[in-house]
Each structure stands twice: as C-alpha cells, then as structure tokens.
Amino acid sequence: MKRSEYESAKQRTEEMFAKAGIVLTAEEADKIEVAGFGLNDLERQGLELITYVNSSRYCAKELVLFPRQSCPEHLHPPVGDDPGKTETFRCRAGKVFLYVNGRSTDGIQAVVPAGSEAYYTVNHEIVLEPGQQYTIEPGTLHWFQAGDEGAIVSEFSSTSRDEYDIFTDPRIERMPVIEEE
Amino acid sequence: MKRSEYESAKQRTEEMFAKAGIVLTAEEADKIEVAGFGLNDLERQGLELITYVNSSRYCAKELVLFPRQSCPEHLHPPVGDDPGKTETFRCRAGKVFLYVNGRSTDGIQAVVPAGSEAYYTVNHEIVLEPGQQYTIEPGTLHWFQAGDEGAIVSEFSSTSRDEYDIFTDPRIERMPVIEEE
Ligand SMILES: [Zn+2]
Numbered sequence: 120m121k122r123s124e125y126e127s128a129k130q131r132t133e134e135m136f137a138k139a140g141i142v143l144t145a146e147e148a149d150k151i152e153v154a155g156f157g158l159n160d161l162e163r164q165g166l167e168l169i170t171y172v173n174s175s176r177y178c179a180k181e182l183v184l185f186p187r188q189s190c191p192e193h194l195h196p197p198v199g200d201d202p203g204k205t206e207t208f209r210c211r212a213g214k215v216f217l218y219v220n221g222r223s224t225d226g227i228q229a230v231v232p233a234g235s236e237a238y239y240t241v242n243h244e245i246v247l248e249p250g251q252q253y254t255i256e257p258g259t260l261h262w263f264q265a266g267d268e269g270a271i272v273s274e275f276s277s278t279s280r281d282e283y284d285i286f287t288d289p290r291i292e293r294m295p296v297i298e299e300e
Numbered sequence: 301m302k303r304s305e306y307e308s309a310k311q312r313t314e315e316m317f318a319k320a321g322i323v324l325t326a327e328e329a330d331k332i333e334v335a336g337f338g339l340n341d342l343e344r345q346g347l348e349l350i351t352y353v354n355s356s357r358y359c360a361k362e363l364v365l366f367p368r369q370s371c372p373e374h375l376h377p378p379v380g381d382d383p384g385k386t387e388t389f390r391c392r393a394g395k396v397f398l399y400v401n402g403r404s405t406d407g408i409q410a411v412v413p414a415g416s417e418a419y420y421t422v423n424h425e426i427v428l429e430p431g432q433q434y435t436i437e438p439g440t441l442h443w444f445q446a447g448d449e450g451a452i453v454s455e456f457s458s459t460s461r462d463e464y465d466i467f468t469d470p471r472i473e474r475m476p477v478i479e480e481e
C-alpha cells in the first residue's frame with residue numbers, strides 16, 4: 120500500500136470514529152492500522168483498526184469497515200498451547216453482515232467481491248446491528264462486510280496473533296508494508 | 301437495594317449510555333447490574349454495569365459511574381489456576397480518577413466518601429479522560445471515582461469472578477439481592 124492511500128484511509132477511519140463518538144488519543148490515531156491484505160483492492164477488501172490492548176491474557180480492538188468493505192475469509196488456528204483465538208464482535212455503529220461455517224443462508228445480503236468468489240466459501244449469515252454481538256470459536260472460517268453506511272465493531276478476544284491467521288485467498292499477505300512515495 | 305432504587309439507577313444508566321452513543325439491546329438493558337455493595341450509599345459508593353461477554357478466556361463490560369460515585373477499593377486475588385483478574389479500564393466519556401498501589405499523590409482529586417476513609421487506603425492517582433486507558437495487574441488494590449459529569453468506562457479483562465473480589469471495607473457484600481417492595 121502506498122503512503123498516500125494509507126493516509127487517506129486513516130483519515131476516513133478517524134472521521135468514522137468521531138462521528139460515532141469514539142475517542143482515540145493522538146498517539147492511538149497515529150497507530151491506526153490499514154489492512155489491505157496485499158490485494159490492492161482496499162475499497163472492497165480491507166479493514167481499518169486500532170488495538171487498545173493485546174496481552175498474553177486478552178485483546179481488545181476497534182474495527183472500522185468502509186461501506187461494503189469486506190474483511191476476507193480466514194480462521195484462527197491453534198498456536199502452541201493456545202487453542203486459537205476466540206473473538207466476540209460487537210456492532211457499535213452501522214450494520215455488519217457476518218458469515219461463518221454452518222448451514223448456507225439463501226440470498227445473502229453481502230456482495231461477494233467480484234473476482235474473489237472462490238475465496239469466500241462460507242455463507243451462514245449473521246446480521247449485526249448496533250448493540251448486537253456474536254462470538255466466533257477458534258477454527259471457524261469467517262468473513263464480514265459492512266452495509267451501505269460502513270460499520271464500527273468492537274472486538275473482544277483472547278490474545279491476537281494476527282500473523283498466524285489462515286486466509287482462504289492464497290494471495291493474501293496479512294502484514295504488508297507501507298511503500299513510501 | 302430496594303426495587304425502586306434499582307429501577308431508578310438502571311434508567312439513569314440507560315440515559316448515560318444513550319447520551320454517549322453506546323447502544324444496548326433491550327435484553328441487555330434489562331440485565332444492567334446496579335452494584336450498591338450492600339452499603340446503602342449508592343449515590344456515593346456504587347457502580348452500574350453491563351457485561352457483554354464473560355467466558356473462560358476473556359471478559360468485556362461497560363461500566364457507568366454517576367457524578368462523583370466511587371467503586372470501592374478492592375483487589376482481584378488468584379483463584380485456582382488463575383493468577384487473578386487483569387483489567388484494562390478505558391475511559392469512553394466523562395473523567396475518571398483511578399487510585400492504585402504506589403507512591404502517594406499529594407492532594408488527590410477524588411473526594412473520599414466521608415465515614416469510609418479507613419477503607420480507601422491507596423492513593424497513587426491516575427486520571428483518565430476519553431481515549432485514555434490503564435491496565436491493573438492482579439493483586440493490585442484499586443478504587444475509582446467519576447468526576448462531576450460521571451463517566452463511562454470500557455473494561456477489557458481476563459475472566460471475571462466477581463464473587464472472589466476482596467474489598468477493603470469489611471461491610472461490603474459484592475452480590476446483594478434486590479428487595480421487592
Ligand atoms: Zn477473525
């Protein structure tokens with residue numbers, strides 16, 4: 120991701136937090152993560168986030184999705200003694216369409232990113248509006264997309280080890296670098 | 301605590317959440333906990349909260365303090381294999397004065413509840429404004445008070461086992477019942 124693309128997504132994220140009444144310190148705002156997953160398709164496939172705390176015991180993040188932006192399908196595998204990350208998504212603003220392993224939902228409400236259909240394989244739909252939440256157990260494939268207004272999601276979880284996440288799309292790099300211009 | 305006192309505190313809590321843009325489902329609102337700690341002094345010593353998730357891996361709650369209300373001094377001891385609860389307090393709205401073990405702060409900003417001075421023994425002060433947070437390690441004595449506008453605090457933590465909390469004030473019961481009138 121180019122520096123200019125990062126800065127623009129960061130600013131948009133800050134605006135969405137401000138609109139929702141979620142306050143970050145200046146130091147936190149400077150650490151907003153813009154995850155493009157190496158796909159060069161941020162508007163459709165990406166995630167913006169701030170990690171409040173990530174210790175050996177628990178983790179809390181605030182996630183932002185732009186309108187119709189999707190976090191690509193992945194799962195959290197066991198790592199050493201850890202059975203894998205368990206995560207609770209709580210919708211704070213906007214609407215989220217979440218998909219997990221399970222019985223297929225007919226006519227899902229998300230729009231699968233064209234050209235990436237092969238990498239969005241689970242379609243049991245859970246809709247989260249503000250105040251609603253859902254817990255994803257380790258090893259469960261999942262992906263999620265915001266509705267037309269975008270979304271803000273609080274993530275409460277066990278320890279995050281993002282570098283071990285397994286994405287369905289083999290083109291994905293979870294930890295790409297920003298290219299200076 | 302009498303049912304009418306509970307209902308009034310619950311409504312006030314819901315209003316503070318609404319003002320801060322924090323949405324609860326109707327089912328959650330019905331489970332708002334009003335902790336008076338058996339002290340019959342809710343305006344000065346008490347805590348209102350909703351638990352979003354509390355599993356064997358992690359816990360997340362939203363805490364409300366009315367203006368100048370204090371959560372009494374306590375610590376989280378080891379329980380079985382658990383070294384004790386670690387908790388991260390993140391101020392979302394208002395202002396919080398937090399006190400922990402450590403070097404005394406001269407002229408603290410909180411007002412210790414009159415008559416309970418003996419049970420507020422630590423006075424190393426940390427001030428939290430919206431976006432600021434602090435992590436309390438197991439076994440650390442702590443208490444906290446809202447400023448004049450009240451406060452909302454997100455608590456991210458390891459598993460909560462509130463019934464094991466050790467309060468400095470021996471009169472405290474953590475799990476009192478609501479008396480029907
Ligand atoms: Zn995940």
Ligand SMILES: [Zn+2]
Nearest residue numbers: 374376387442
């Ligand atoms: Zn505590």
